Amino acid sequence: MADKSGNATALTVLCPIRPGHLGEVAYADEVKCRLLEWNTRENSPMAKVPQTYLCRYFVLDDVFTEALAGAEGRGTILDALAFKFRYFYRLGLPKQDHLKSRYLVFSTNFHGDLDAYLEGMWQAIEADLRGIWQFCWDFDRVHDGRSFAGYMKRCRLDVSLFFVGSTDDPLEEQLKSLYLKQEFGQFVLDHQGMEPAALQQAFRAFMDRVKPRDVRGPSWSPGQYRLGRQWEKA
Amino acid sequence: MSNIAGKAYAMNVITPIRWYMTWVNRLIFRIVQWFPGVLTGLVTLSLIHYARWVIVGRRQFPHLHPDQPKEDLTYSYMLFFSNFNGSWDQYVDSFTFAIPKGLDLFWKGNIRYPRSVPLTPFHDYIRYNQIETIHYYSAYPLATANDVKAAKKVKAALLDFDIRCGGDDVSPEEFHTRYKALLRHLQNDLGTMRPAPIISMAAAQVQKRLERDQRKAAERAARIAPAPRTVDVPAGKDEEAETIDG
Amino acid sequence: MTRQLDLFDIQGNVIRAYGRFSFPVARYVLLRIDDGAEGRRFVDAVTRRVTTSVDWGNAPGQVPKPKVAVNIAFTYAGLKALGLPRASLAGFPAEFVMGMKKRKDILGDDGPSAPEHWDPVWRGDQVHMLVTLNAQSPQDLEDGWRWLEDVTAARGGKVVILRGHRGPAGADDLPYQEAKAVYENGKPTPKEHFGYADGISDPVFEGMPGRTSQSVIGRGKQTDNGWEPLATGEFLLGHLDEAQEYPKAPQPFSLSKNGSFMVYRKLHENVGSFNALLDREAKAYPGGRELLAAKLVGRWRDNGAPLVDAPDQKSKLAWDERFGRASPQEQDRMLSGYTFDKDPHGARCPFAAHVRRINPRASLETTKGAFDTPGALANRRRILRRGLPYGEVTDPTRDDGEHGIVIMMVNASIERQFEFVQQQWINYGNDFFAGNDKEAILGNHSEELPSRMVLPVEPDSDDAPYFVRNIPRLVETRGGDYFFVPGMTALRMIAAGMVDPT
Numbered sequence: 001m002a003d004k005s006g007n008a009t010a011l012t013v014l015c016p017i018r019p020g021h022l023g024e025v026a027y028a029d030e031v032k033c034r035l036l037e038w039n040t041r042e043n044s045p046m047a048k049v050p051q052t053y054l055c056r057y058f059v060l061d062d063v064f065t066e067a068l069a070g071a072e073g074r075g076t077i078l079d080a081l082a083f084k085f086r087y088f089y090r091l092g093l094p095k096q097d098h099l100k101s102r103y104l105v106f107s108t109n110f111h112g113d114l115d116a117y118l119e120g121m122w123q124a125i126e127a128d129l130r131g132i133w134q135f136c137w138d139f140d141r142v143h144d145g146r147s148f149a150g151y152m153k154r155c156r157l158d159v160s161l162f163f164v165g166s167t168d169d170p171l172e173e174q175l176k177s178l179y180l181k182q183e184f185g186q187f188v189l190d191h192q193g194m195e196p197a198a199l200q201q202a203f204r205a206f207m208d209r210v211k212p213r214d215v216r217g218p219s220w221s222p223g224q225y226r227l228g229r230q231w232e233k234a
Numbered sequence: 235m236s237n238i239a240g241k242a243y244a245m246n247v248i249t250p251i252r253w254y255m256t257w258v259n260r261l262i263f264r265i266v267q268w269f270p271g272v273l274t275g276l277v278t279l280s281l282i283h284y285a286r287w288v289i290v291g292r293r294q295f296p297h298l299h300p301d302q303p304k305e306d307l308t309y310s311y312m313l314f315f316s317n318f319n320g321s322w323d324q325y326v327d328s329f330t331f332a333i334p335k336g337l338d339l340f341w342k343g344n345i346r347y348p349r350s351v352p353l354t355p356f357h358d359y360i361r362y363n364q365i366e367t368i369h370y371y372s373a374y375p376l377a378t379a380n381d382v383k384a385a386k387k388v389k390a391a392l393l394d395f396d397i398r399c400g401g402d403d404v405s406p407e408e409f410h411t412r413y414k415a416l417l418r419h420l421q422n423d424l425g426t427m428r429p430a431p432i433i434s435m436a437a438a439q440v441q442k443r444l445e446r447d448q449r450k451a452a453e454r455a456a457r458i459a460p461a462p463r464t465v466d467v468p469a470g471k472d473e474e475a476e477t478i479d480g
Numbered sequence: 481m482t483r484q485l486d487l488f489d490i491q492g493n494v495i496r497a498y499g500r501f502s503f504p505v506a507r508y509v510l511l512r513i514d515d516g517a518e519g520r521r522f523v524d525a526v527t528r529r530v531t532t533s534v535d536w537g538n539a540p541g542q543v544p545k546p547k548v549a550v551n552i553a554f555t556y557a558g559l560k561a562l563g564l565p566r567a568s569l570a571g572f573p574a575e576f577v578m579g580m581k582k583r584k585d586i587l588g589d590d591g592p593s594a595p596e597h598w599d600p601v602w603r604g605d606q607v608h609m610l611v612t613l614n615a616q617s618p619q620d621l622e623d624g625w626r627w628l629e630d631v632t633a634a635r636g637g638k639v640v641i642l643r644g645h646r647g648p649a650g651a652d653d654l655p656y657q658e659a660k661a662v663y664e665n666g667k668p669t670p671k672e673h674f675g676y677a678d679g680i681s682d683p684v685f686e687g688m689p690g691r692t693s694q695s696v697i698g699r700g701k702q703t704d705n706g707w708e709p710l711a712t713g714e715f716l717l718g719h720l721d722e723a724q725e726y727p728k729a730p731q732p733f734s735l736s737k738n739g740s741f742m743v744y745r746k747l748h749e750n751v752g753s754f755n756a757l758l759d760r761e762a763k764a765y766p767g768g769r770e771l772l773a774a775k776l777v778g779r780w781r782d783n784g785a786p787l788v789d790a791p792d793q794k795s796k797l798a799w800d801e802r803f804g805r806a807s808p809q810e811q812d813r814m815l816s817g818y819t820f821d822k823d824p825h826g827a828r829c830p831f832a833a834h835v836r837r838i839n840p841r842a843s844l845e846t847t848k849g850a851f852d853t854p855g856a857l858a859n860r861r862r863i864l865r866r867g868l869p870y871g872e873v874t875d876p877t878r879d880d881g882e883h884g885i886v887i888m889m890v891n892a893s894i895e896r897q898f899e900f901v902q903q904q905w906i907n908y909g910n911d912f913f914a915g916n917d918k919e920a921i922l923g924n925h926s927e928e929l930p931s932r933m934v935l936p937v938e939p940d941s942d943d944a945p946y947f948v949r950n951i952p953r954l955v956e957t958r959g960g961d962y963f964f965v966p967g968m969t970a971l972r973m974i975a976a977g978m979v980d981p982t
Contacts, residue, residue: 008284010284010286012286012288012313012315013296014290014295014296015296015298016295016296016297016298016302018302032368035368035369036368036369038369039236039368039369044369044371046371047371047373052371052373053283053284053372053373054239054242054244054283054284054317054370054371054372054373055370055371056244056246056315056367056369056370056371057367057368057369057370058246058365058366058367058368058369059368060248060365063248063250063307063309063311064362064363097250097307097308097309099295099305099307100303100304100305100306101295101302101303101305103295103296105246107246107286107315109283109284109317136298137298137299137301137302138298138299154296154298155296155298157288157290157294157296157313158288158289158294159286159287159288160259160260160263160264160286160287160288160289161263161266161267161286161287162284162285162286163273163276163282163284163285163286164284165276165277165280165281165282165283165284165285165379166282166283166284166379166382166383167382167383167386169386171373173386173389174373174374174382174385174386175373175374176389177382177385177386177388177389178374178376178377178381178382178385178427180385180388180389180392181381181384181385181388181389181423181424181427182426182427184388184392184420184424185424185425185426185932188417188424188947189932189947189949192764192946192947192949193764195406196406196407196409196410197406199406199409199410199413200404200406200409200410203409203413204400207392207396207400212389212392212393212396213393220374220376222373222374223371223372223373223374223375224374224375224376225240225375225376225429227376227428227429227929241910274847274849274850275850275851277847277850278845278846278847278850278851279850279857280846280913319910320904320910320911321904323895323896323900324900324904327860327896328856328857330723331722331723331851331852331856331857331859331860332850332851332852332856332857333850333851333852334852335852352723352724352725353723353724353725354723354725354728378910378915380910380913380915381910381915384913384915411942413944414942414943414944417944417945418937418939418941418943418944418945419939421825421934421936421937421945422825422826422831422913422914422934422936423913424915424934425909425913425914425915425916425917425934426915426916426917426929426932427915427916428915428916428929429916430908431586431588431903431904431907431908432585432586432903
């Protein structure tokens with residue numbers, strides 16, 4: 001399975017949702033509502049889950065086929081046969097497939113080990129996770145980080161190809177680097193044309209302020225979408 | 235729902251493939267990994283944070299409980315998840331213009347795939363088979379994949395520079411020469427990061443932008459002639475930046 | 481691959497930039513239709529005088545060069561007012577239907593460029609038609625204007641020339657937008673008010689008249705076999721485009737064939753801020769004022785020499801010398817036939833320079849051979865540029881004069897071509913690895929979030945890159961909209977009320 005590229009990991013889970021209802025809302029639709037509610041919060045609960053680069057949730061209601069003009073060889077042969085035998089005409093049309101359950105789909109890109117990630121996810125936002133997952137089959141067995149990780153692995157899909165166009169560094173590294181890029185860009189602008197001695201002093205002060213080696217020091221917060229000091233990590 | 239988190243767009247595409255094509259596709263994907271040169275086009279486009287292809291066999295949908303009905307499908311399914319920068323149109327277009335053969339290779343086995351040129355049938359194919367994301371999170375909505383990569387280079391260069399020139403034994407002139415070299419090295423990696431260009435026309439977003447414009451107009455007016463503030467800003471996420479003073 | 485275009489069927493302003501063909505003065509007139517039948521009669525009268533794309537000449541059988549070139553275009557509201565059937569109207573692209581004002585968020589028309597600051601004529605939905613009069617002399621222009629007034633008056637008040645264009649001396653109620661070339665020593669020049677020679681390179685597409693195998697260099701698309709003309713359908717509806725299909729167009733086919741879409745934008749130029757920027761930065765910039773000015777655009781101001789071939793004073797002198805000795809064809813080659821292939825770091829022509837942002841040529845293929853063709857990402861973003869400067873600069877230290885350019889951009893897809901370049905390449909920089917850094921001249925710079933522009937240097941030089949800081953907004957939108965420029969057949973059908981998509 002190709003779910004790792006360097007230290008970046010890809011996880012895709014399909015969790016089947018039970019066919020019940022809450023009041024007059026089907027469980028699957030209730031899941032959708034709760035996910036929509038996450039969009040209204042100050043920031044996503046996933047911002048609290050360590051090492052998450054980017055992730056998404058949706059509900060797979062059904063599979064569908066868009067029947068476009070078929071140009072494959074099989075299509076042409078069937079067309080020729082269909083002239084004479086209606087059976088072959090029907091054979092050439094795409095079949096209608098339907099799912100018997102609806103699935104919660106969670107697809108995430110993160111740094112590091114799968115088990116550590118999933119257990120960390122449970123520690124960080126257990127209540128939110130229960131809110132979304134409680135309607136899935138067999139989730140009542142999950143009671144801690146370990147069992148959550150085990151559950152997710154049962155729902156995991158094989159990744160055929162994982163393409164990393166960015167980096168595979170720990171999230172703190174990425175955020176710190178982004179912070180440094182932004183700050184240093186501003187430093188360069190502010191100190192253009194300065195005398196060498198003053199520049200050297202200013203640079204030292206800059207490095208003291210931004211603490212480039214310290215990922216726990218000043219940096220961007222996970223999920224930060226506004227500029228300005230008050231949104232950053234102090 | 236939202237397919238957008240700052241500068242990132244979440245695309246989910248699910249397409250049926252004949253069960254026997256699963257093996258062909260899996261093989262193609264494996265070969266691509268051994269010969270990464272095949273992906274040069276994708277890398278050069280530089281629009282993607284992370285992307286993945288997943289093949290779900292028709293009997294491989296997770297089955298967790300005896301009471302859960304087993305799936306009975308004719309086709310297997312290929313799932314494609316992408317986190318990319320720019321608009322949907324730009325992304326799909328750039329695939330078609332820049333790497334049409336690559337696309338055809340990956341999606342060949344899919345039922346009734348129209349090929350990536352001409353454009354409109356391909357657009358339609360992706361659009362009809364795309365599923366909206368309900369909740370999308372990016373750890374750095376203000377950054378594109380290019381920004382993340384440039385940032386890594388900046389950090390490494392700064393640390394390296396600090397080791398070489400951070401000490402007291404370096405004269406100002408020496409420092410200055412090396413500083414100029416550092417700037418040359420990073421000259422195209424220091425673009426400012428700010429919120430993304432507007433893509434979303436969703437009513438809620440349009441409303442938020444309108445309120446923000448009104449608020450800013452009121453602030454400008456207040457600066458000229460102070461007056462009691464009447465506009466209250468609703469809290470909540472939007473795609474715009476606010477400065478410290480804004 | 482050569483093809484013949486029906487030049488009699490295509491309006492002249494699509495193929496030609498009249499300003500370069502000795503039509504140095506113009507008036508752009510906006511009109512409203514209050515009655516469909518009268519509107520169609522108006523269109524009929526104007527159509528009889530519309531200038532097409534045919535070559536001019538004085539031999540018998542040829543079409544003589546007109547004193548006034550007349551062309552006409554319509555907004556969505558205008559087509560509706562003329563009674564186009566609903567099924568035809570429904571086939572127009574969404575952005576055209578919305579109109580430019582409603583697209584302000586996408587275009588970055590905020591702050592001083594916001595529609596509330598536009599010329600009064602653009603208020604509401606009253607703009608239905610655009611009639612452009614391009615004349616060889618001011619007297620010809622007056623004649624053309626009187627003709628238009630007469631044709632309008634004959635409609636009994638049901639077709640109205642809209643007032644509300646701003647003009648010199650604080651006028652804000654003019655019935656037309658005046659435009660004319662910038663004159664120096666009594667002669668018209670191709671310059672605009674910042675001092676740059678404008679409109680040098682124009683895309684070359686298949687079937688374009690007057691195209692030679694030379695002029696396609698730098699103006700067409702870069703392929704593995706050299707330069708080729710772009711597909712016709714990038715600029716004309718009803719022809720195949722670069723994606724080998726017909727561009728999205730309304731039904732019936734004869735309504736859209738040989739037509740196109742045009743983006744009209746009145747851009748005020750903050751001459752005072754521009755000069756102040758040069759003054760301020762030239763003090764610190766090692767290369768000096770004129771080189772700095774060249775870096776903002778990618779061409780030297782005096783004669784348009786491309787920076788990529790003349791990156792400093794020394795090479796500029798050599799370039800000038802060669803230019804002075806060159807034949808007209810060779811001069812054309814020198815001006816337009818360049819690539820960015822030898823400038824991957826932007827040390828010659830910065831990534832934020834105007835010419836590099838609006839047409840990056842093959843430079844987005846940062847790894848050679850990665851794409852299907854080198855110009856793959858730029859070929860479908862090309863735009864035909866028409867229009868003229870307007871106004872005069874009386875005081876180069878002030879911003880508040882009435883001066884700028886009216887640019888009319890012709891393309892088959894407003895969203896894919898103009899809007900994309902405006903949003904992604906002018907007001908944003910990710911495709912150039914520049915984060916949010918904007919294009920220097922046209923970008924919607926703001927004071928709240930100040931803009932910077934990097935002027936890179938060669939990696940093996942001893943210098944530091946130079947950062948231009950706090951770039952003020954140099955250009956402000958003062959009006960505009962999206963127009964449909966029908967082919968001649970379509971015009972006649974519209975006039976006759978015979979557009980029928982059944």
